[in-house]
Amino acid sequence: MNQSVVPSVSPGALEVVPLGGLGEFGMNMMALTWGDTTIVIDAGVMFPDPDQLGVDLIVPDLTWLEQKRGQVKALVLTHGHEDHIGGVPYVLPHVEGPVYGTAFTLALVEPKLEEHGIDAKDRLKPVKPRESVTVGPFTIEFIRVTHSMPDCVALAIETPLGTIIHTGDFKIDQTPLDGEHFDLHRFAELGSRGVLALFADSTNIDRRGFTGSEVEVIEAFEEIFTSTEGKLVVAAFSSSIYRMQVLVDLAAQFDRKVAFVGRSMARNVEIAQRLGYLRVPVGLQIKDADVGTFPGQDVLCITTGSQGEPQAALPRIAIDDHRFVRIGPDDVVVFSARAIPGNEKAIARTMSHIARRGAEVITDSMKHVHVSGHASAEELKLVISLVRPRYFVPVHGEYRQLSQHARVARRVMSGQGRSVEVLLAGDGDVVRFDQEGARLEGKAPAGRVLIDMTRAGEVGDEVLRDRRNVAAEGIVVAVLAINQQTGVLVGEPEIIPRGFVVDREDDALFREAVLVLRETVASSSVEERADQGLMTEKIRVELRRFFKKRSGRRPLVLPVLMEI
Numbered sequence: 001m002n003q004s005v006v007p008s009v010s011p012g013a014l015e016v017v018p019l020g021g022l023g024e025f026g027m028n029m030m031a032l033t034w035g036d037t038t039i040v041i042d043a044g045v046m047f048p049d050p051d052q053l054g055v056d057l058i059v060p061d062l063t064w065l066e067q068k069r070g071q072v073k074a075l076v077l078t079h080g081h082e083d084h085i086g087g088v089p090y091v092l093p094h095v096e097g098p099v100y101g102t103a104f105t106l107a108l109v110e111p112k113l114e115e116h117g118i119d120a121k122d123r124l125k126p127v128k129p130r131e132s133v134t135v136g137p138f139t140i141e142f143i144r145v146t147h148s149m150p151d152c153v154a155l156a157i158e159t160p161l162g163t164i165i166h167t168g169d170f171k172i173d174q175t176p177l178d179g180e181h182f183d184l185h186r187f188a189e190l191g192s193r194g195v196l197a198l199f200a201d202s203t204n205i206d207r208r209g210f211t212g213s214e215v216e217v218i219e220a221f222e223e224i225f226t227s228t229e230g231k232l233v234v235a236a237f238s239s240s241i242y243r244m245q246v247l248v249d250l251a252a253q254f255d256r257k258v259a260f261v262g263r264s265m266a267r268n269v270e271i272a273q274r275l276g277y278l279r280v281p282v283g284l285q286i287k288d289a290d291v292g293t294f295p296g297q298d299v300l301c302i303t304t305g306s307q308g309e310p311q312a313a314l315p316r317i318a319i320d321d322h323r324f325v326r327i328g329p330d331d332v333v334v335f336s337a338r339a340i341p342g343n344e345k346a347i348a349r350t351m352s353h354i355a356r357r358g359a360e361v362i363t364d365s366m367k368h369v370h371v372s373g374h375a376s377a378e379e380l381k382l383v384i385s386l387v388r389p390r391y392f393v394p395v396h397g398e399y400r401q402l403s404q405h406a407r408v409a410r411r412v413m414s415g416q417g418r419s420v421e422v423l424l425a426g427d428g429d430v431v432r433f434d435q436e437g438a439r440l441e442g443k444a445p446a447g448r449v450l451i452d453m454t455r456a457g458e459v460g461d462e463v464l465r466d467r468r469n470v471a472a473e474g475i476v477v478a479v480l481a482i483n484q485q486t487g488v489l490v491g492e493p494e495i496i497p498r499g500f501v502v503d504r505e506d507d508a509l510f511r512e513a514v515l516v517l518r519e520t521v522a523s524s525s526v527e528e529r530a531d532q533g534l535m536t537e538k539i540r541v542e543l544r545r546f547f548k549k550r551s552g553r554r555p556l557v558l559p560v561l562m563e564i
């Protein structure tokens with residue numbers, strides 16, 4: 001008997017396993033296996049909630065790929081958003097073959113590999129829409145779709161059992177800024193030939209109508225450019241290249257210089273310009289360091305920080321703590337992005353800081369300064385109508401969106417006098433296709449791995465280290481209350497040690513630590529004091545420094561900051 005290396009898949013069956021992105025937003029990833037060949041679609045990350053302290057990134061559990069060791073033959077990328085490529089450095093070590101993606105997508109992957117010291121440039125294989133590549137039993141065709149960034153594709157994967165279409169992220173933008181149209185024709189052709197299964201983006205299924213084109217924001221921005229007397233600052237996602245193009249074109253028209261502010265912004269702009277996806281007229285762009293040398297009315301700053309992230313450019317500008325950019329009365333700050341759920345508080349705080357500087361804040365609920373990159377219900381219906389799949393698997397979304405998308409798919413297909421079988425899968429569900437049809441059958445290991453980038457590694461190790469640290473060095477809880485209006489300390493700050501045998505010396509140490517707390521608060525600006533995230537971090541750093549210097553110990557410091 002031939003000893004098969006892979007007993008899990010019998011000949012004649014296709015296994016599709018979503019490893020992330022089903023039941024949550026972000027970290028999109030899916031594995032397809034036929035015989036002894038596995039390919040992976042996308043390798044995304046998810047960003048942590050503010051209360052997941054010390055966690056920078058969340059990636060899918062990769063145990064399934066480990067179990068397929070030696071047979072994962074390609075990684076196929078749909079587009080360059082972090083929730084699709086952010087995990088490439090973590091996934092790539094499990095892949096033996098090439099990474100396929102469009103030129104822009106791969107250009108965004110490159111610096112990630114560099115950051116992680118992974119030398120894999122020769123494995124990045126650029127593809128173009130309507131091209132195909134073959135990996136074992138799979139032939140993968142790339143199909144142009146439109147989204148909120150350039151060079152996005154859907155995938156049509158020919159398998160021995162039929163064609164599978166994965167939409168990636170998309171909306172149907174009929175007036176794309178770069179003239180690269182959604183390839184509706186190809187979807188229709190494949191649909192008329194017969195499609196086994198459609199895996200479709202569910203993000204905006206709960207929005208009625210059509211999402212609208214990227215060009216829709218031009219009108220609102222024209223108004224803003226016309227009426228703004230001082231500096232214009234626009235916060236956007238650093239991947240929103242189309243938004244940047246709109247703003248650059250308007251800046252040229254309204255005689256403003258453009259500065260890109262924020263590290264990820266500057267990096268993506270450099271890549272997009274180098275590859276021709278962003279066109280900036282000669283002489284228009286200035287360095288962020290030179291913003292202060294131009295009169296406000298001559299400058300447009302495009303910045304990071306639309307989500308209120310404490311380290312990003314706009315929140316720093318808002319508390320007058322940015323190296324180069326200042327704002328004041330007459331200036332206008334536009335939030336040209338949606339608020340990602342969970343970030344509302346941080347965003348609101350940033351807006352208040354800006355308002356305190358006298359600048360005007362404009363959001364997408366006041367003017368049409370943002371348009372989503374994801375298809376609304378009518379566009380999703382259109383794709384289902386064109387593709388007419390036998391099986392439908394909603395992807396990219398929480399369970400409520402997946403199930404709504406399923407309902408819509410059934411309605412669309414029954415309207416065509418056809419039926420469709422919906423497979424409502426979650427992360428780790430094995431979707432099995434064979435001669436008899438398709439069904440959910442069994443579970444693959446799936447879940448989340450929390451990454452702490454500052455210490456390189458999974459938080460599993462981190463937790464262990466913390467525990468060891470606490471065992472050896474103890475723990476110090478610093479409790480203080482700050483009046484939110486005045487920024488003044490309320491009552492006496494408190495230091496609560498645990499794991500210390502408190503002798504007289506330690507007692508003095510803790511009393512001194514209270515003084516450090518007082519000083520830290522006193523030396524902070526009112527705005528810093530009102531920002532819980534910033535202040536907590538500052539106190540942590542100061543106390544750690546104090547304990548190390550004074551006692552040579554490194555207790556775990558936990559600031560508890562109450563806003564009153």
Ligand SMILES: [Zn+2]
Binds near residue numbers: 079081169373
């Ligand atoms: Zn996307």
Ligand SMILES: [Zn+2]
Binds near residue numbers: 081083084169396
């Ligand atoms: Zn996405």
